[in-house]
Amino acid sequence: MSADLPGKRPALALLAAVTAGTPRHLADEAACRFDPELHTGPDAFADEPADERAAREQVAREVCAGCPVWASCLFSALDMRPASGIWAGLTPEELREMAAPVSPDAVRGVA
Numbered sequence: 001m002s003a004d005l006p007g008k009r010p011a012l013a014l015l016a017a018v019t020a021g022t023p024r025h026l027a028d029e030a031a032c033r034f035d036p037e038l039h040t041g042p043d044a045f046a047d048e049p050a051d052e053r054a055a056r057e058q059v060a061r062e063v064c065a066g067c068p069v070w071a072s073c074l075f076s077a078l079d080m081r082p083a084s085g086i087w088a089g090l091t092p093e094e095l096r097e098m099a100a101p102v103s104p105d106a107v108r109g110v111a
């Protein structure tokens, strides 16, 4: 693997290239600015039934899909590693999987 890839995270290197020169602070353009709770869920201490949560997160993912700052949001989320919510259409678990190092065997299709 190339020593040029930061922390063995090719997704971050790719996103850095894609978003180079893009202002990181684009909250004014974020599609979720009208209803942030759609992405975060209700009060953290309130119970949210699983079916309601799944439906809410699906709508949040659809909002993200049309967001003009999606790439910058994904880059920031991969960097911040949020513990909850939907970020750039992904859950924290999905973000962790995306940022996980890739083994050389997996790249070669051996693993």
Ligand code: SF4
Binding pocket: 030, 031, 032, 033, 039, 063, 064, 065, 067, 068, 069, 070, 073, 074, 086, 087, 088, 089
């Ligand atoms: S991609 Fe989704 S979470 Fe990120 S700013 Fe846009 S709407 Fe908000």
